[in-house]
Amino acid sequence: MKIMNKKMGWNFLSLAVTAFGGLGIEMLYAFILEPVLFGAQMGSWSDGQSIMHWILTCVTWAAVGIWLVRSAKKNYSLDILSVHGKLQAWQWAAVLAMLAVSVIIQYLDWGGLKFVIEFQRLGAVLFLFQYLYYAFETLLFLMIIVFGQKACELWIGHDKIPYGGIVCGLTWGLGHILSKGGLLIGLHGLLWGILLGTAYLVVNKDIRKAWAVLFLMFVL
Secondary structure: OHHHHHHHHHHHHHHHHHHHHHHHHHHHHHHHHHHHHHOOOHHHOOHHHHHHHHHHHHHHHHHHHHHHHHHHHHHHOOOOOOOOOOOOHHHHHHHHHHHHHHHHHHHHHHOOOHHHHHHHHHOHHHHHHHHHHHHHHHHHHHHHHHHHHHHHHHHHOOOOOOHHHHHHHHHHHHHHHHHHOOHHHHHHHHHHHHHHHHHHHHOOOOHHHHHHHHHHHHHO
16 A cells, blocks of 8 residues: 555656646746747737737646646546535635735735736736736646645645645745745745645645635735
């Protein structure tokens, strides 16, 4: 049984890594493909080109997400779309508390409310597509959490520990270190991932509720 759990754990971790790789496809679009197609680097794109980038990225991330859901169910008998019951009062309170924490973090990072600043900077149309992009980005971060959580539970047990958030935070932190530089940024990504992973556990690992909560934590 332990050998089987170890093997299955690696299978689920591979799905988490695939989700992280799916996020990375955007970099290929933004820094290799689209500069050639658009004749300009990302910082110089027109509004229309930015929207095209977001749409292409969302379609790609949706395809990756669908493949991950189907692969988990077909190959490993894990239906991550199953509903896991209603939330109790303490769980709703915990969700509200984590949303409050995320708002404070975002406020300190942005120097104000993130969604207000972005609406003022982007305007209504770009804001709409930017937040559609955030919704699909949230989906793949959630996939990292879901499969990372399952892998570590099979290896270690103790299903109340936010393993998926740790896996998400490590991959997210590494991505930020490589793209933006600085260990402090990487640590911020790790802590943020753990917060997201905790939210996933609080909503009973219900992917629908988790997607909504994590999206709000991203954008508020």
